[in-house]
Amino acid sequence: MSRPLIFEISRPGRCAASLPDLDVPRTELPEELLRDDLALPEVSEGDLVRHYTHLSQMNYGVDTGFYPLGSCTMKHNPKINEAMARLPGFTNLHPYQDQETVQGALFLMHTLQAFLEEIGGFATVSLQPAAGAQGELAGVLMMRAYHQERGDTARNVMFVPDSAHGTNPASTSMSGMEVVEIPSNQHGGVDLDALTAACQQHHERLVGMMLTNPNTLGLFERQVEEICAVVHEHGGLMYGDGANLNPLLGIARPGDLGFDVLHYNLHKTFSTPHGGGGPGSGPVGASPALADFLPGPIVKVDPDRSEEDLPFYALWMPTHTIGRVKTFYGHFGVFVKAYTYIRMLGPEGLRRVGEYAVLNANYLKELLKGTYPLPHDRVCMHEFVLAGPPKDVQEADVRTMDVAKRLMDYGFHPPTVYFPLIVDEALMIEPTETENKETLEAFAEAMLQIVAEARDDPDILHDAPLQAPVRRLDEVRAARDLILRWQPEENEA
Numbered sequence: 001m002s003r004p005l006i007f008e009i010s011r012p013g014r015c016a017a018s019l020p021d022l023d024v025p026r027t028e029l030p031e032e033l034l035r036d037d038l039a040l041p042e043v044s045e046g047d048l049v050r051h052y053t054h055l056s057q058m059n060y061g062v063d064t065g066f067y068p069l070g071s072c073t074m075k076h077n078p079k080i081n082e083a084m085a086r087l088p089g090f091t092n093l094h095p096y097q098d099q100e101t102v103q104g105a106l107f108l109m110h111t112l113q114a115f116l117e118e119i120g121g122f123a124t125v126s127l128q129p130a131a132g133a134q135g136e137l138a139g140v141l142m143m144r145a146y147h148q149e150r151g152d153t154a155r156n157v158m159f160v161p162d163s164a165h166g167t168n169p170a171s172t173s174m175s176g177m178e179v180v181e182i183p184s185n186q187h188g189g190v191d192l193d194a195l196t197a198a199c200q201q202h203h204e205r206l207v208g209m210m211l212t213n214p215n216t217l218g219l220f221e222r223q224v225e226e227i228c229a230v231v232h233e234h235g236g237l238m239y240g241d242g243a244n245l246n247p248l249l250g251i252a253r254p255g256d257l258g259f260d261v262l263h264y265n266l267h268k269t270f271s272t273p274h275g276g277g278g279p280g281s282g283p284v285g286a287s288p289a290l291a292d293f294l295p296g297p298i299v300k301v302d303p304d305r306s307e308e309d310l311p312f313y314a315l316w317m318p319t320h321t322i323g324r325v326k327t328f329y330g331h332f333g334v335f336v337k338a339y340t341y342i343r344m345l346g347p348e349g350l351r352r353v354g355e356y357a358v359l360n361a362n363y364l365k366e367l368l369k370g371t372y373p374l375p376h377d378r379v380c381m382h383e384f385v386l387a388g389p390p391k392d393v394q395e396a397d398v399r400t401m402d403v404a405k406r407l408m409d410y411g412f413h414p415p416t417v418y419f420p421l422i423v424d425e426a427l428m429i430e431p432t433e434t435e436n437k438e439t440l441e442a443f444a445e446a447m448l449q450i451v452a453e454a455r456d457d458p459d460i461l462h463d464a465p466l467q468a469p470v471r472r473l474d475e476v477r478a479a480r481d482l483i484l485r486w487q488p489e490e491n492e493a
């Protein structure tokens with residue numbers, strides 16, 4: 001890029017702000033707070049605006065283009081959600097305010113809890129956890145607490161399928177429990193024989209099992225009832241990873257399928273922009289048997305302080321709660337967006353989200369499967385997983401990573417790559433429900449074009465991206481050796 005960096009256009013004395021004259025007496029600042037030298041660029045307001053606008057144009061997001069990142073649900077975020085979350089009545093609240101003065105916020109949380117209970121089929125929901133991964137940690141701690149409360153203290157083994165998201169084994173390990181991996185069968189589902197054998201082997205030590213349905217291959221776990229039954233039979237509990245709830249909305253409820261605890265990813269299923277790691281929200285729902293162990297506080301109606309047609313909302317800690325997992329109320333701004341999203345769609349609208357998510361994924365899958373190998377060729381849910389480019393292309397050493405990088409030259413964000421781990425060269429595609437037919441077709445066209453290019457001249461793919469602001473990065477070095485800002489000396493070298 002030939003564009004000069006902001007440090008390079010810096011000139012001593014230039015300034016992007018003009019401060020008003022002092023209207024208080026001038027005093028010296030404490031010596032220890034002052035630095036002799038602070039390497040900040042000195043630029044005009046115009047230069048500054050151009051700098052940040054240029055940076056924003058180098059970025060890619062759901063508001064600039066198709067973002068088929070599987071397992072992440074980068075969906076359109078209706079702008080009304082942002083308007084609601086920015087209402088001064090919400091943004092000006094302080095978490096230490098008395099409950100009397102935040103009844104509107106508590107009403108919103110109480111209603112959102114009720115919506116999530118209804119959508120998931122659970123008795124009680126806690127909005128506390130900050131994200132899916134923290135919801136998982138809360139859920140597995142609740143499962144252990146449930147066993148311990150019953151005097152069943154030897155249980156410390158959690159089953160996790162080999163297709164699971166990495167956060168599942170991580171949450172289990174963080175809680176001090178032992179992970180036992182359960183293999184998948186050739187249909188991409190849990191191997192029921194292997195599960196039954198593991199149940200017998202770990203019978204007395206089984207805490208339960210974490211299951212994602214639909215799983216990370218985008219496939220509905222058809223044996224879900226059998227899986228729940230065998231785990232329950234051996235005294236275990238079923239944890240549902242609800243990150244993939246999208247296609248089930250208004251159609252099936254995890255609580256009805258046999259799950260005892262589940263986390264919702266509000267930022268995946270119920271909108272909220274979440275690139276760059278947050279903010280998210282990972283509420284946890286529980287069956288009646290586990291509701292007492294939920295993290296708190298939870299919002300409840302306090303009958304003693306309610307008047308006839310004016311309920312009083314109060315914060316409440318469940319009797320055997322695992323405690324707090326987040327300060328104050330959780331990520332309140334995300335609650336407002338999820339609440340708005342659910343309210344705007346209503347029950348029929350939510351069901352349509354699920355139906356279109358499935359329709360879009362299946363349409364795209366059908367457009368691609370003749371060219372890209374599809375290991376599990378059956379109706380998918382909201383996403384699907386391809387096994388990289390075709391064989392002959394892979395033989396010319398063109399891999400999933402090369403396809404992903406080349407897609408950027410076509411103006412598309414790449415799909416998730418190399419996950420789930422059980423598919424070699426995995427390309428995991430989630431189109432989301434709001435994309436139209438033309439966008440899906442344009443993406444498929446680019447994917448097919450890339451295969452044609454690879455057959456013609458594989459090196460184009462090895463060099464891609466050719467058009468992006470930065471070319472191919474050494475990803476291992478980038479992760480180990482983080483350089484988060486421009487460093488003048490190194491750049492001069």
Ligand SMILES: *Cc1c(COP(=O)(O)O)cnc(C)c1O
Nearest residue numbers: 071131132133165167241243280
């Ligand atoms: C995203 C995801 C998680 C983790 O959720 P976060 O909110 O990112 O912490 C867990 N499981 C699956 C299947 C996911 O896709």
